Amino acid sequence: MLTENNPKQKSFIADLTYRPRRNRKSESIRQLVQEHRLHPSDFVVPLFVIEGSDCTQEISSMPGVYRYTIDCLTKQIDHLMELGIRAVDLFTVVPSERKTADGAEALRRNNLLHQSLQTIKKAFPELCVMVDVALDPYTNHGHDGIVDQNGNILNDETLVILMTMSLLASEYGADVIAPSDMMDGRVAYIRQALDQNGFTDVSICSYAAKYASAFYGPFRDALESAPKFGDKKTYQMNPGNILEALRESSLDEAEGADMLLIKPGLSYLDVLTKVKEQTELPVGIYHVSGEYSMVMAAAEKGWIDADKVFEETLLSMKRAGADFIFTYAAERIAQTLCTLLPKSRY
Numbered sequence: 001m002l003t004e005n006n007p008k009q010k011s012f013i014a015d016l017t018y019r020p021r022r023n024r025k026s027e028s029i030r031q032l033v034q035e036h037r038l039h040p041s042d043f044v045v046p047l048f049v050i051e052g053s054d055c056t057q058e059i060s061s062m063p064g065v066y067r068y069t070i071d072c073l074t075k076q077i078d079h080l081m082e083l084g085i086r087a088v089d090l091f092t093v094v095p096s097e098r099k100t101a102d103g104a105e106a107l108r109r110n111n112l113l114h115q116s117l118q119t120i121k122k123a124f125p126e127l128c129v130m131v132d133v134a135l136d137p138y139t140n141h142g143h144d145g146i147v148d149q150n151g152n153i154l155n156d157e158t159l160v161i162l163m164t165m166s167l168l169a170s171e172y173g174a175d176v177i178a179p180s181d182m183m184d185g186r187v188a189y190i191r192q193a194l195d196q197n198g199f200t201d202v203s204i205c206s207y208a209a210k211y212a213s214a215f216y217g218p219f220r221d222a223l224e225s226a227p228k229f230g231d232k233k234t235y236q237m238n239p240g241n242i243l244e245a246l247r248e249s250s251l252d253e254a255e256g257a258d259m260l261l262i263k264p265g266l267s268y269l270d271v272l273t274k275v276k277e278q279t280e281l282p283v284g285i286y287h288v289s290g291e292y293s294m295v296m297a298a299a300e301k302g303w304i305d306a307d308k309v310f311e312e313t314l315l316s317m318k319r320a321g322a323d324f325i326f327t328y329a330a331e332r333i334a335q336t337l338c339t340l341l342p343k344s345r346y
């Protein structure tokens with residue numbers, strides 16, 4: 001009953017001294033008290049490079065994401081930089097006739113990756129160019145390492161190749177090596193080789209906790225790199241584990257990583273937060289292909305607003321502790337951020 005003498009009613013009125021809604025009453029106040037924000041310089045844009053010239057191909061399972069020949073890639077990067085984006089991650093598409101069991105194309109001097117690096121660093125010296133280091137785009141079986149007759153992925157043999165890939169990429173101008181293979185010991189191995197060869201300034205962003213995920217499907221379409229047999233569960237992590245992610249991150253840190261990466265994104269925000277709590281290194285997250293494509297597919301059906309969902313998703317990653325985000329939505333979100341902020345603010 002609503003009477004003055006009803007004690008329950010009194011305490012209810014007393015609670016209304018506190019009205020959190022006051023801090024949400026206008027857009028300007030909401031902006032003022034906003035705890036986390038997206039900025040174009042948070043993003044690392046994964047870019048797919050193809051051989052040839054004057055060609056862009058849309059990836060059918062990733063609407064709005066393209067493979068570029070080097071000349072077109074340069075134009076795209078120019079556009080991304082106009083939007084305030086400062087970092088890219090390169091993936092090369094290797095024609096199937098050049099894929100072999102040992103991934104030898106990865107070590108061929110002046111291959112497509114090296115040509116891309118050289119051109120991009122010359123045109124945009126201030127851009128942070130990362131390179132994904134793993135064998136899967138180069139092998140005919142689609143695994144990230146060397147495979148023996150029984151289908152086992154050989155850790156130590158693979159390290160030698162990853163190390164050589166990293167040295168070559170550094171020679172051609174890479175700023176950051178991003179090993180995505182999940183072999184044991186690769187960060188120490190690569191770090192030592194870089195240091196011994198005068199590349200002390202080249203950084204390592206290690207995929208510290210990379211899970212064996214079904215969300216990588218569209219990416220494997222983009223590179224035609226799906227494994228031809230088995231799966232990646234002996235090197236990528238079990239989605240049921242988080243302590244293992246902490247251990248992997250500690251090891252990579254001890255081995256000399258400069259930045260850590262968690263992958264995929266949205267389903268692993270708890271991992272990001274926990275890793276961020278245990279390290280002083282910058283920690284990023286990879287909003288992967290499947291996460292991007294699901295949103296685009298639902299948006300094409302008119303079920304959700306892609307830009308709003310991406311913004312909310314990427315913000316959740318910042319809130320969970322991400323210092324930087326690899327995302328295919330970078331361009332469109334940077335575009336929406338640009339309309340909010342005058343260019344002089346970047």
Ligand code: PBG
Nearest residue numbers: 134136180215216219288289290
């Ligand atoms: C290669 C690599 C993969 C991704 C990034 N680097 C695929 C895989 O491990 O199978 C996935 C990226 C994405 O899905 O967006 N090792």
